Amino acid sequence: MRVMVFVKATDDSEQGLPPTEEMTEMFEAMGKFNEELVNAGVMVAGDGLKPSSFGKRIHFDGANRTVIDGPFAEARELVAGYWIWEVKDMDEAVAWAKRCPNPMRGPSDLEIRPFYEMEDFGDAVTPEIAAHEQGLRDRLAGE
Amino acid sequence: MSAARLALAPAFADKARMAADPTHRAIEAVFRIERARLIGALARMTRDLDRAEELAQEALLIALTEWPKGGVPDNPGAWLTAAAKRRLIDGARHRSMRERKHAQIARELDAKYDMSAEALEAALDDPLGDELLGLIFAACHPVITSEARAALTLRLVGGLTVEEIARAFLSNEAAIAARITRAKKAIGKAGVAFEVPRGAELNARLPSVLEIVYLVFNEGYAATTGASLVRPPLCAEAQRLGRILAGLMPEQPEVLGLLALMEIQASRLAARSGPDGRFVPLTEQNRARWDQLLIRRGLNALDRAEALGGSDGPYALQAALAACHARARTAEATDWRRIAGLYDRLGQVMPSPVVELNRAVAHSMAFGPEAGLRLVDEIADAAMLRNYAPLPAARGDFLFRAGRHREARAAFEAAAALTGNERERDFLLGRAAACDG
Secondary structure (H helix, E strand, O other), X not given: OEEEEXXXXXXXXXXXXXXXXXXXXXXXXXHHHHHHHHHOOOEEEEEEOOOHHHOEEEEEEOOEEEEEEOOOOOHHHOEEEEEEEEOOOHHHHHHHHXXXXXXXXXXXXXXXXXXXXXXXXXXHOOHHHXXXXXXXXXXXXOO | OOHHHHHHHHHHOOHHHHHHOHHHHHHHHHHHHHHHHHHHHHHHHHOOHHHHHHHHHHHXXXXXXXXXHHOOXXXXXXXXXXXXXXXXXXXXXXXXXXXXXXXXXXXHHHHHOOOOHHHHHHHHHOOOOHHHHHHHHHHOOOOOOHHHHHHHHHHHOOOOOHHHHHHHOOOOHHHHHHHHHHXXXXXXXXXXXXXXXXXXXXXXXXXXXXXXXXXXHHHHHOOOOEOOOOOHHHHHHHHHHHHHHHHHOOOOHHXXXXXXXXXXXHOOHHHHXXXXXXXXXXXXXXXXXXXXXXXXXXXXXXXXXXXXXXXXXXXXXHHHHHXXXXXXXXXXXXXXHHHHHHHHHHHHHOOOHHHHHHHHHHHHHHHOHHHHHHHHHHHOOOHHHOOOOHHHHHHHHHHHHOOOHHHHHHHHHHXXXXXXXXXHHHHHHHHHHHOOO
């Protein structure tokens, strides 16, 4: 199964990169962990994100769209980075996540979220619905 | 270990109880991550795969009693290996004690298996992944048949149960268990060392490893028998093996070529079967459903293989072919001339009637159906292709496109009679029926 692992932001990470020395240390530890993930065939993708002060939000309300510039409040609800892992089950994802060096200076969180897969829709997706969905996708793809 | 016992090996703990206990499940997950590397390290010491597996299970049982008390150790792999080693040494001591003096034996054994903390750390950190790689090379050793190599690799490296392997290969558990037992015996008898081969030996044995990984992938991707067209778990397992190999041997272009090939092919898994389970050929697939993440990974691996000078390797060439399709936004945008050229090269480095058949298809797309017919007629008599459904299927397609519908119909019907896959048969009969229109 494929999971996305979010590195949740903190007040620190929202301030930008830490001082060089600390950053080197963190990069080393994280680099080692990433290497382990790669060598175990678990890592599919991953990257760090700049603080929300570089970001924008598009707010939807009915037909209206409003663009809001960062930074955004509530650091704990923001994302500072992510991985995509291919694992056998959530237990394995948790076991890997526990091995991750603390990605932040202070207390921090990783959040693991499985991707939807076709099986998840089970009987809710009848062949007719699937065909319709396929038709929609086909049109979207311009084919 | 008997076949029956081997089949039961994963049932070391009552599964129902385990599933209900989060601590045990967490420990089991850590164990699964470490298992293959652990067995590799233990097999290197014992030269006995059954013993290595037993010791690994014993280490798990110890962890299941110890870890709930003190928590999961910082380096669980080292901890498990140390626990298993102690069991190994205790067992050896026990046996030797009957004949000789205790203290002397203990000294000898400690010298043989250096148990100091530093030595353990050094030996178990295994940054090069040598123990895991050594195990993979042993499981894929050419002394055993390719079916047995595949089963053994899935069992030891993938950690699949015998039941899971049997289901994946549509075989029964007893047959798979017997196959694995025979393979282990053959490895023991041949005195295979659980080391990573170097230099010329590495070059000689790597193809056999890659062959098994790709065999597992293909068994999942192009299910040749049964009702289902694809068996994604086997693809996922093969991709994982490929990624492990690419992580541990990043300088081997063909490892990267194989990984690229698998990633790009797997990117189409969702698009290969229609909503009714029917096979959808490449040119008719909805490309919006191709997994762009896997395509990117595949193209990246291919770039790395080519940068290492490996663009003429059989896997890299096949990956380059897959990449031509991956890069085309629509079927019409496919660069068939490039594909035809790549098949010309592939036919030289990997001569085979199947490659020639694909080459004929590529030439038909690049230069017209007559070009395809000319090439396919050159290989029609190859013994290997006599009962090979894709040959009359391709021929039918060329004939149809050349306007020779009656002959096309006969070719599609011949192909339908040859295929073992029900979904593919439906597809071919559909094409035969369409020749009337």
